[in-house]
Amino acid sequence: MKKTTSLLLAAILAGSVFTATASADASKGKRFYMKKLRHACKKDGIKNGAMFAIKHDRRGWAEIKESNKLQQEWTKVCSHGKKKIKKMRKKDINNLYDFVWKYASDGETPSCG
Secondary structure, eight states: OHHHHHHHHHHHHHHHHHHHHHHHHHHHHHHHIIIIIHHHHHTTTOOSHHHHHTTSOHHHHHHHHHTTOHHHHHHHHOGGGHHHHHTOOHHHHHHHHHHHHHTSTTSOOOOOO
16 A cells, blocks of 8 residues: 555645646747747737747647747748847756647647737
């Protein structure tokens, strides 16, 4: 009984850690968009992060990531942010990808301006 309880507790703890890290990446991606791309993308008619993310559905964003063309696609979506998109670090690319995947056209609705 003690082993079962210990295993159950370990599983719950592990699940909560993975959930926290998964949501942290999307929130960091949101922060990156708000800090670095929001003003540039407004010049392209993208009013907020939701409009940026809904350019594709989740499958579309995943296919773009698999083909290593995320930065090219983001430059097409937000051409005024080209310099900032090209200077992105790998972790910023991954975080922004998590953001656009989570809030894609068939995903959740973000609360950002």
